[in-house]
Amino acid sequence: MKHLNIGLFGFGNVGRGLYDVLKRINSDNVTIKRICVRNIEKDRGIKAEFTDNPDDIFNDRDINLVVEVIDDAEAAYDIVKRALKSRIPVVSGNKKMLGHHILELIDLQEQYNTALLYDASACGSIPVIRNLEEYYDNDLLCSVKGILNGSSNFILSKIFNEKMGYKEALKLAQDLGFAESNPTLDIDGWDSLYKLIIITMHAFGVYVAPEQIFTYGISTMNDADIRFAEEKDRRIKLVAHVEKIDDRLIMCVIPQLISRNKYIYSVEDEFNGVVIKGLFYDKQFMFGRGAGGHPTGSAVLSDITACAYNYRYEYKKRNDSVLPRYTTEHTFRVYFRYKSAEQRNLLNFLKVREQYTSDEYNYIVGDVTIANLKAHQEELRTPDCFVAAYPFD
Ligand SMILES: NC(=O)c1ccc[n+]([C@@H]2O[C@H](COP(=O)([O-])OP(=O)(O)OC[C@H]3O[C@@H](n4cnc5c(N)ncnc54)[C@H](OP(=O)(O)O)[C@@H]3O)[C@@H](O)[C@H]2O)c1
Known part of the structure; x- marks a missing residue:
């Protein structure tokens, strides 16, 4: 050496x-x-x-x-x-x-x-990165999904486990050196996005520019969203996700309602957890300190x-002779909290599965495309709205 x-x-x-x-x-x-x-x-x-x-x-x-x-x-x-x-x-x-x-x-x-x-x-x-680069063969690799931002995960853990307020939890993350100097990088999903882009380059050999990827964080999450998650026996986690489906590649950063049976359900505090899924080996889980x-x-x-x-x-x-093609034409189930009819109309639900209305807020559970979410990314970033992916399992 x-x-x-x-x-x-x-x-x-x-x-x-x-x-x-x-x-x-x-x-x-x-x-x-x-x-x-x-x-x-x-x-x-x-x-x-x-x-x-x-x-x-x-x-x-x-x-x-x-x-x-x-x-x-x-x-x-x-x-x-x-x-x-x-x-x-x-x-x-x-x-x-x-x-x-x-x-x-x-x-x-x-x-x-x-x-x-x-x-x-x-x-x-x-x-x-070195594992994706050296070990995982492209043809066998299906998806990489995980909690890539220690600071927002720390905040979510404090909120869900210790009922701490959002601002207090953020301040604690900053004091402990987990948060970026500019916290919006963490809590609005940008930090996870950049990591996802790097991971995708080494996992699938494809570069997708930041502005093309739906990126949404936890900064507008409120008590109603936490209550919804708890009623469904789930936890909200900020998840970055890249998946190869046939010859297509989908990517996004979005809060997700995670059920107990998932590896990342129990990733707490500033820890990160990455689930790598392959065609024949199913799932592998990497876990460790993601910040500090x-x-x-x-x-x-x-x-x-x-x-x-x-x-x-x-x-x-x-x-590789054929690389997967990046697309936002993919549908998934989301939970969407909103206030006004105008906000409701931002999302074009292909299927509505559950609805709730009250004087304070409303929500819909239904199916939307990533393209639809991406088109309204900035309008959705208001305290009146919150979107989280709500997978079936
Ligand atoms: N914190 C984490 O857990 C973590 C984890 C993974 C990756 N990272 C990445 O690592 C990098 C550093 O993060 P950090 O948390 O250590 O940041 P930090 O605590 O805010 O420290 C930043 C350092 O950079 C110096 N600096 C800023 N601009 C400079 C310039 N133009 N020339 C020379 N020095 C300059 C600052 O100098 P002064 O001290 O004089 O202000 C300071 O020492 C970031 O890219 C971050 O995304 C951080």
């Missing part, structure tokens, strides 16, 4: 987590040579070479690996591109940046023959070690 001198960008939850993990294992092979942060004036309480100038890392000839764990996707994009173009391998945790730019970054890896690894970006400490400085720091370390052994993602499935 070659010695790695790391130029680290970011010293927040994950950067510090990586620093602690490295200190704890006392590795002879990995050294953090220099750390670039936004605010050089902040007291970090450690002795290390800090800078706020990326050039100090890129011009340091001893640095042979860049690790980027900052919370600014645009700056992260520049750092990763610059590292690849300088032929310095790079490890990144930034799913938003990857969700938007992964295709270009795959090309750059090829062009400059340099690795970009990002297992830590998708499910914190769960090694889902130390779990994510250790996933970053795993990528660092993989770099030391010259590991690279090969994106093999992109070369």
